[in-house]
Amino acid sequence: MEITNIEDTKYKQIYVDTTIRCNMKCANCYASKRTSPDITTEYFEEVCKRLPHKVAFRLLGGEPTLSENLFEIIKIAHKYHHLPLIVTNGKKLIDIDYCSELKKAGYCGVAISLDGGIENDDIYNIIQGEPCLDFKLKAIKNLVEVGIRRIGICAIILRGINDDFIIEHLLRLKDRYPKYIRYMHLRTLAPFGKYIKSSKLYTFQEMSELLGKYIDISKGAKRPQFEECVQCGGCDRFSIDSFEYSIISFGNLACKIRGQLLPNFELAPFFEYMKLQNEGKI
Amino acid sequence: MINKIKKILKFIRKPDIAIDENTALGDIGYDSLDQLEAVIELEDKFDVSLPDDIFSNVKTVKDLTNEIKNIRNSN
Numbered sequence: 001m002e003i004t005n006i007e008d009t010k011y012k013q014i015y016v017d018t019t020i021r022c023n024m025k026c027a028n029c030y031a032s033k034r035t036s037p038d039i040t041t042e043y044f045e046e047v048c049k050r051l052p053h054k055v056a057f058r059l060l061g062g063e064p065t066l067s068e069n070l071f072e073i074i075k076i077a078h079k080y081h082h083l084p085l086i087v088t089n090g091k092k093l094i095d096i097d098y099c100s101e102l103k104k105a106g107y108c109g110v111a112i113s114l115d116g117g118i119e120n121d122d123i124y125n126i127i128q129g130e131p132c133l134d135f136k137l138k139a140i141k142n143l144v145e146v147g148i149r150r151i152g153i154c155a156i157i158l159r160g161i162n163d164d165f166i167i168e169h170l171l172r173l174k175d176r177y178p179k180y181i182r183y184m185h186l187r188t189l190a191p192f193g194k195y196i197k198s199s200k201l202y203t204f205q206e207m208s209e210l211l212g213k214y215i216d217i218s219k220g221a222k223r224p225q226f227e228e229c230v231q232c233g234g235c236d237r238f239s240i241d242s243f244e245y246s247i248i249s250f251g252n253l254a255c256k257i258r259g260q261l262l263p264n265f266e267l268a269p270f271f272e273y274m275k276l277q278n279e280g281k282i
Numbered sequence: 283m284i285n286k287i288k289k290i291l292k293f294i295r296k297p298d299i300a301i302d303e304n305t306a307l308g309d310i311g312y313d314s315l316d317q318l319e320a321v322i323e324l325e326d327k328f329d330v331s332l333p334d335d336i337f338s339n340v341k342t343v344k345d346l347t348n349e350i351k352n353i354r355n356s357n
Contacts (some may be wrong), residue, residue, distance in 0.1 A: 012315065039335075054313075054315045054316065054319070055315070056315060056318075081295075083293070083315060083318060083319055083322070100293070107322045107323075107326065149325055149331050150322070167327060179331040179357075183336070221335065221338075226313075226314055226315070227313055229326060239334065239335055240335070242333030242334070243336065244334060
């Protein structure tokens with residue numbers, strides 16, 4: 001695995017484990033074996049200072065809203081013109097005061113996972129092991145209410161579990177808040193860490209075909225996320241009527257744009273790091 | 283409005299060129315993340331939701347200003 005120093009990095013999208021603590025016990029979790037301490041604001045600020053170019057930070061964990069430093073981390077990212085986005089289960093966002101504080105911290109995209117859809121808790125009970133529907137819908141309502149304009153709705157496509165309804169549900173939800181829900185992100189299961197092994201993994205092609213049953217992908221304006229993307233075939237991103245769709249084969253080792261922040265001001269290829277860590281090799 | 287937009291465009295990345303209303307957005311030297319940051323700042327400043335690809339759909343600073351006005355009016 002090629003480790004690079006922050007100063008020399010070419011990664012444009014950097015994944016940051018703000019905390020490894022989590023308030024859920026999902027059946028699918030590639031980060032279940034992590035043991036690192038919460039990231040400090042001092043370390044994060046030094047990272048921001050040393051980066052040679054603007055990056056998109058993906059703030060995750062664990063559950064990033066459990067980090068006591070999250071708002072400060074967002075402010076620091078802004079100070080250095082980086083673009084933060086949190087990837088959250090949404091549980092903490094039922095507190096509208098928390099959402100207001102998030103908004104006050106400055107721009108931050110919010111990607112919220114909705115693997116069980118928007119109608120009932122049947123699938124959430126299987127995947128997340130608890131009912132989630134109420135808090136996820138409340139979280140989105142709160143984000144809209146406080147004026148967070150860049151909400152992403154995300155799901156892992158699970159064969160035989162949610163693949164027969166999830167895209168239709170997400171499309172309906174997008175139409176509920178058209179000025180706020182700005183993108184839909186679909187991914188395959190990562191075959192690392194904890195995951196539902198009985199659900200045969202979707203391939204990228206299958207996922208693309210599944211999405212194509214609901215929208216006319218040929219109308220999409222292709223928008224590779226970064227100029228540096230080598231088009232490895234592991235993800236696709238396009239917009240239709242200014243709404244953005246992205247699909248990703250999660251765990252694609254050929255990806256050259258996603259890096260994982262490590263201690264000691266170093267970065268690793270995101271998916272390779274994830275794989276080796278779950279194999280106990282690092 | 284156009285002055286506020288010019289100020290935001292300069293804030294995102296100090297351009298090598300002077301920015302006026304006829305400046306082509308392509309000449310400012312933004313990459314995709316600069317464009318996204320600009321869109322986010324513009325949304326915040328003018329309290330409006332803008333498409334991420336707005337920079338691909340307009341040519342000059344003046345066109346961008348008009349597009350934002352149109353979107354605001356349609357809301």
